[in-house]
Amino acid sequence: MFRKSFVILLALLMVAGVASAQDGPDLPAAPGELVDIGGYSLHIYCEGEGGPTVIIDAGLGDSSLRVRALQDSIAEFTQVCAYDRAGYAWSDAGPEPRTSQQIVDELALLLDGAGLEGPFVLVGHSFGGLNVNLFASEHPDLVAGVVLVDSSHPDQMNQMSEIPEVTALDAMEMDMYAGLAEQAEAGELAVEDVAPMMPADLAEDLQADWAALFIQPKNLEAPVAEFDSLDESLAQVAESDDLGDIPLIVIAHGLKNSEVIPAEVLDAYGITAEALDTFDEIWRGLQEDLATRSTESQLIVADESTHYVYLMQPDIVIDAVQELVDAAQ
Numbered sequence: 001m002f003r004k005s006f007v008i009l010l011a012l013l014m015v016a017g018v019a020s021a022q023d024g025p026d027l028p029a030a031p032g033e034l035v036d037i038g039g040y041s042l043h044i045y046c047e048g049e050g051g052p053t054v055i056i057d058a059g060l061g062d063s064s065l066r067v068r069a070l071q072d073s074i075a076e077f078t079q080v081c082a083y084d085r086a087g088y089a090w091s092d093a094g095p096e097p098r099t100s101q102q103i104v105d106e107l108a109l110l111l112d113g114a115g116l117e118g119p120f121v122l123v124g125h126s127f128g129g130l131n132v133n134l135f136a137s138e139h140p141d142l143v144a145g146v147v148l149v150d151s152s153h154p155d156q157m158n159q160m161s162e163i164p165e166v167t168a169l170d171a172m173e174m175d176m177y178a179g180l181a182e183q184a185e186a187g188e189l190a191v192e193d194v195a196p197m198m199p200a201d202l203a204e205d206l207q208a209d210w211a212a213l214f215i216q217p218k219n220l221e222a223p224v225a226e227f228d229s230l231d232e233s234l235a236q237v238a239e240s241d242d243l244g245d246i247p248l249i250v251i252a253h254g255l256k257n258s259e260v261i262p263a264e265v266l267d268a269y270g271i272t273a274e275a276l277d278t279f280d281e282i283w284r285g286l287q288e289d290l291a292t293r294s295t296e297s298q299l300i301v302a303d304e305s306t307h308y309v310y311l312m313q314p315d316i317v318i319d320a321v322q323e324l325v326d327a328a329q
Contacts, residue, residue, distance in 0.1 A: 028209040030090040037109040043090035044083040048075030052144045052328045056082040059126030061223040063089035070310045073318050078325050087222030089213045098225040100233035104135045118142035121324045125149040130237050137240035145247040145324030150307050153286035154238035166279050174227045181220035189215045248294035249320040252287035254303035
């Protein structure tokens with residue numbers, strides 16, 4: 001959370017007023033399996049061979065397509081599966097509230113329904129980190145290790161309260177998503193309208209799929225529903241047990257946001273470089289605290305990355321995953 005690119009926020013502003021009134025595109029075929037978990041289906045896509053199997057949970061607003069490059073790399077040394085939480089991409093919308101507990105319960109059903117056997121190495125980015133943290137706490141027998149990639153933290157809302165101008169960006173982003181969802185529901189959003197939001201790092205062969213899937217109303221509503229339940233999700237993780245001696249690697253971003261976000265963008269949102277530096281200092285402390293959730297943990301700082309470490313310095317994440325996979329064999 002609080003980690004979406006300012007460029008994406010500017011793109012959302014550009015898109016919010018668009019009204020193209022076009023029919024939606026045909027959706028691409030799902031690359032993986034659709035698993036019924038009780039009246040609705042979730043999509044999971046697995047690659048590679050060997051074990052333990054790695055499960056990737058992406059950040060808020062991101063589908064399995066966003067982590068495809070990471071998944072492809074991990075597939076070179078073990079089986080790895082990325083899934084779409086309810087509502088995202090190929091997955092059906094799920095019951096609300098969209099809390100971490102609901103998501104964890106669905107993931108357990110999905111893994112069982114897909115015939116995947118643990119123990120698993122779990123990888124969670126940002127909001128996905130909350131989910132895998134809770135899953136590992138509740139299902140320790142199914143978990144061989146956890147990698148938290150610049151993960152959300154159960155106390156983040158309290159600690160970030162001193163910089164409301166930064167945290168307000170989350171609410172702004174969700175308002176934008178909600179507006180886009182209304183446009184999509186009315187048939188007024190086309191793939192070309194969301195081109196400014198296309199992740200610049202997304203592989204060319206995935207870009208058309210991303211756009212077609214992104215403009216589905218359910219895909220735009222999913223992050224809003226998760227954000228609306230964020231306080232409850234944070235409380236659920238805060239109340240969960242520590243991870244005992246489950247191997248845990250916490251990867252924190254080390255590049256200051258104030259060093260990469262243009263001054264004119266900060267000015268557009270009324271945010272100072274000092275406020276961003278305060279954010280980064282608090283965030284680092286939260287990452288250090290996450291590393292105390294296991295007696296077998298380590299903290300790695302990705303000095304050349306902001307929030308999307310798995311895109312900016314993927315080798316750090318890949319090496320962490322391989323370390324836990326090798327240790328579990």
